[in-house]
Amino acid sequence: MAGASLRSGTGTSATRLQRVAAHVVAAAAAAAAASKLLPPRVEQLRHEVQAARQPPPHHTSRLEELLAARLALSRLQDAEQHAAAVTQEAASIRELQLERFAVELDTRGWTVVPPTITGLTPQRVEALRRAIYRVAEERQQQVGGDPAPESMQRCYMVLFEDRVFEEALMNPAMRCLISFLLGDDAVLSSSIATIKRQGHAPFVMHADGPTEDRSQPLGATAMFCLSDFQGEVGGATAFVPFSHRIGAGPWRDELTDPAAVGAEAVNAPAGSLLVWSEATWHGAFPRLEPEGERVDLLFYHVLSSMLTEETYRETVRIDEMTLDNY
Numbered sequence: 288m289a290g291a292s293l294r295s296g297t298g299t300s301a302t303r304l305q306r307v308a309a310h311v312v313a314a315a316a317a318a319a320a321a322s323k324l325l326p327p328r329v330e331q332l333r334h335e336v337q338a339a340r341q342p343p344p345h346h347t348s349r350l351e352e353l354l355a356a357r358l359a360l361s362r363l364q365d366a367e368q369h370a371a372a373v374t375q376e377a378a379s380i381r382e383l384q385l386e387r388f389a390v391e392l393d394t395r396g397w398t399v400v401p402p403t404i405t406g407l408t409p410q411r412v413e414a415l416r417r418a419i420y421r422v423a424e425e426r427q428q429q430v431g432g433d434p435a436p437e438s439m440q441r442c443y444m445v446l447f448e449d450r451v452f453e454e455a456l457m458n459p460a461m462r463c464l465i466s467f468l469l470g471d472d473a474v475l476s477s478s479i480a481t482i483k484r485q486g487h488a489p490f491v492m493h494a495d496g497p498t499e500d501r502s503q504p505l506g507a508t509a510m511f512c513l514s515d516f517q518g519e520v521g522g523a524t525a526f527v528p529f530s531h532r533i534g535a536g537p538w539r540d541e542l543t544d545p546a547a548v549g550a551e552a553v554n555a556p557a558g559s560l561l562v563w564s565e566a567t568w569h570g571a572f573p574r575l576e577p578e579g580e581r582v583d584l585l586f587y588h589v590l591s592s593m594l595t596e597e598t599y600r601e602t603v604r605i606d607e608m609t610l611d612n613y
């Protein structure tokens with residue numbers, strides 16, 4: 288896998304602004320309707336955050352004004368230059384039948400794309416699962432751990448362990464929705480495979496990155512379901528819809544419990560793709576189902592200006608950067 292192929296193209300923040308603007312205009316009616324439906328719980332949490340924030344000191348607000356003016360100017364200057372890129376991206380969203388999912392990301396903060404659209408056939412799901420079980424076993428042996436597996440086994444930086452992971456990273460639906468959220472110069476930050484068995488600890492609710500009100504998230508996650516995700520009893524990932532608009536991550540213990548905060552657990556067949564913004568509150572229910580395992584492969588992306596969690600740039604060898612890898 289070439290370093291360059293970890294990127295999905297080139298772009299600037301102005302591209303993103305243009306693109307987001309285009310999609311948001313297209314989705315305005317849906318967004319307005321959705322805002323009216325903000326669950327009272329989310330609305331209340333948002334007010335708590337706003338009330339807790341101190342008004343910024345005078346020089347801060349002046350600086351913000353100046354920065355906003357510069358941003359507006361650069362938007363104007365870049366508008367023409369990036370119009371073509373926006374048009375191109377809108378075409379990709381339509382071509383891949385992702386309109387509904389892009390709008391959901393914007394309005395609800397997360398979405399589930401079905402296998403008919405991800406193109407993950409049962410054969411591909413099986414190939415990914417086989418690779419994950421192999422890596423999990425090898426890593427278990429390396430650490431010399433207890434052969435009785437823990438209730439959740441996470442394998443970090445799996446990308447280079449098998450070609451099938453590289454193919455998954457290039458999945459067109461995933462690339463398109465990550466670009467929609469972050470822009471087309473997003474880079475891979477981490478690749479994590481998880482096998483989750485019966486167990487009683489929830490994955491606490493959290494946001495993946497800074498959540499202060501901003502039109503541009505710094506990170507976004509895409510997770511392939513490689514087994515059926517079976518709601519709460521299956522220990523599925525769970526989200527608080529609209530929470531990307533709250534402007535803070537969970538700040539009290541009670542808010543980190545998926546059940547207490549009323550998180551919605553995912554029900555989705557193997558081959559589906561979950562995508563969420565870094566600001567969206569998410570976690571997972573404990574898996575109560577004694578049989579089987581929940582298996583997934585997750586790719587966390589960030590803006591290219593940010594440090595990545597895992598060291599891809601540093602570990603790709605120059606001889607691996609062949610055209611074949613693009």
Ligand SMILES: O=C(O)CCC(=O)C(=O)O
Nearest residue numbers: 490523524525569570571
């Ligand atoms: O395993 C899950 O379902 C949740 C994963 C998660 O929240 C994360 O990796 O940030």
